[in-house]
Amino acid sequence: MAGTKMASQVPVIVFSEECMKPGTSSWAEACKVMVQALQDHGCFIVDHPNAPLGLHDSVFSVTEDLFDLPAETKIKNTNYKRPLGVVGTTPGSPLIEALTIDGAEKLQECEKFTSLMWPSGNDHFCKAVHDYGKFIAELEKVVFKMVCENYGVEKCYDPYIDLISYLLRFLKYKKPEGVEASVNPTEHTDKSFLSYLHQNNIRGLEVRTKDGEWFTFEPSASNFMVMAGDACAAWSNGRIKACDHRVAVTEESQVRYSLGAFSYVTGMIETPKEFIDEAHPQQCKPFNHIDLLSHHDCSDNLIKSSCGVLAN
Template sequence: MEALNGADLPLIDLSLFPSQNVDQNQLESHEFNELRKACQELGFFRVINHGIDSTLIQSVECRIRDMFALPAEIKNRAIFPIFNTGYGPSEVHEVTKDSTPENMCFPWDHLLPNSVEKISAKLWPQGNPAFCEELNAYKTQVRDLSHRILKLLVWSLGVDISSQSASELFEKSYGNLRMNYYDKSTEKEMISKAHTDISCLTILYQDDVGGLQIRTKEGKWMDSKPLPGSFVINIGDILQMWSNGRYRSAEHRVVYGKSNKNRLSMAYFHDFLDEFEIRCPEEMIDQEHPRSYKSVTKGDIVAYYKKVGPNLYTPLHFKLH
């Protein structure tokens, strides 16, 4: 299927949004209308003026590239038996099949306490305190950004941010950081598995190589060109279900062909503890918008995901109608 050329993601300037409670006039502003439209139609948007230190981003990128440049036998020491933790080698298949880039996953502490330090110790037995310090600082800043964006999304849906249903989006949440690395030495084109994210939302940093594609409502693949200094945000399955289908979790993939540069992306997933109940708030349910999804836990979604894999659309399985 051909990709759409010349199209790109809606641009959201976070400096134009309030940081505290909003009133009705603000909710009806151009900025909030554009945010709602992006979440409803595409499920992806790009943010600028996000507040994360650009110097820190550049330094972390350099350190992650150095990490992936380590010999394979050293990186393999960081393979963990825990799901989405530590190192994952690349799997490159024929162009018609799904490929997986090299990756390194740093989960939040409830899955692996001090994950950055423990994974780092596998790679550098003598220690690498600068790597740990900067990566932990980046994790903290991107976590704070995820909370800020999620608050805007909750407000945009007309839900009181102090309500119990909204509060649990923050109280029972955590974040996973995954680095993906595409090696230019590969002789085959890599097309990653088309998928949706089962998390709440994703904050993606990507370098200037490009390759991200999003499937539109019409079923076409849309190219997203990198924009320096920005992050790509996408709605995940959990937020689609929590919003009663108002916001869209879109399929996406990466297409990486021959290049003179390795491709690096860093994805932060805002996620939840297994006991978190995914249930649309009552204030978003009415005759025109009946409840669309079963009330399930994050653990139910993970169990389904592990059973069928990422190629089936998770929200559809839990639909009521």
């Protein structure tokens, strides 16, 4: 299959220059594979061989610098949207720490976060995370354009891109010696529209495939796991599946760093009429995505409880 290859049951789409050109056969094929994967598993893997040189090494290097800061500095990171700033430990689970930049694709937001962590400045950190935020934003443009084209809802593309922003979450996992449990957190879906997970050389992310099996995402500098969130599932009227996933840290005393970029709409999300027919009655009323992000309910019925399901 040109431009694609299979990794277990989760498709890998190689974002070659040819694949990223609308109108080419590689583009059309990638659209088809991507949407089928989102419907089956809620996720797919992007192998991006043309990612900027050094992006992976640079952003993970500054991530380590960030977590090396004193606790009294890191605790200053707060955010009213979920996921929130610093995360502590839970019994029987690996040590987890997390910090978040809201709007990592915007230079001013990266500068604001950098000055909070390093009052005297840290241009290297600021540039690395801003470059990463811009890269994810460009990646989402391609992914969403492919999704819209495949479903025949191209009209949704521009309004969505105009309203999209990104939460960039830095994560540090460590499984202490002698701790038996290895999975944290329990399986869940994200409240984002789309999520982009990138990790260092330590395994951790697992996604549940359509047959109920757990698939382990292998670390690679060019690989990004793209997962549909609850908001995307609602937008597509349930045609796209929100991806069930978890993190399993099994190597004692090994530190796993991960980056999660979560896209969200700064406004209302409404299901396009093209997704609604007799076989697919409208599931959800229009809802405010930021309200969904701020919702504390983590149950499977989050969308139902936050935006209301229409009667069939």
